[in-house]
Amino acid sequence: ALSSVGKEPFPVLYVDSQKEGERWAVISMTQMKNTKKVLNRDQAKNESKDKKEAEDNDRREKNLEEAKKIILVEDPSLPAPTTAKIHLLEPLRGQRVKVFGWVHRLRKQGKNLLFIVLRDGTGFLQCVLNDKM
Numbered sequence: 091a092l093s094s095v096g097k098e099p100f101p102v103l104y105v106d107s108q109k110e111g112e113r114w115a116v117i118s119m120t121q122m123k124n125t126k127k128v129l130n131r132d133q134a135k136n137e138s139k140d141k142k143e144a145e146d147n148d149r150r151e152k153n154l155e156e157a158k159k160i161i162l163v164e165d166p167s168l169p170a171p172t173t174a175k176i177h178l179l180e181p182l183r184g185q186r187v188k189v190f191g192w193v194h195r196l197r198k199q200g201k202n203l204l205f206i207v208l209r210d211g212t213g214f215l216q217c218v219l220n221d222k223m
Contacts, residue, residue: 176213
């Protein structure tokens with residue numbers, strides 16, 4: 091009832107009466123005080139939750155803008171890569187390959203080192219990116 095009203099002045103609240111013959115009784119001061127504490131705690135939780143969600147959204151937007159700045163450039167001086175699924179990569183070890191998949195895990199190590207675990211439905215592959223991408 092208090093949360094639907096929102097803020098003071100609160101209306102008079104009634105509870106089930108303990109006395110015989112009475113159905114309702116005015117809420118005691120102690121019950122009202124405890125109920126107000128619960129209401130204030132819930133409002134504070136909701137405010138902090140909203141604040142955290144806003145900060146998370148800002149962080150996501152910032153990360154998205156930074157990700158748009160990254161450009162992957164294929165080095166033309168190297169031989170052309172062979173496209174393969176992850177489960178077929180073992181015989182191609184030591185050769186240049188191109189793999190399509192999605193990022194399963196991502197970990198940054200300093201400014202210029204990035205570890206990526208790729209997935210393509212056939213397996214997992216750990217990639218290491220450094221300096222220029």
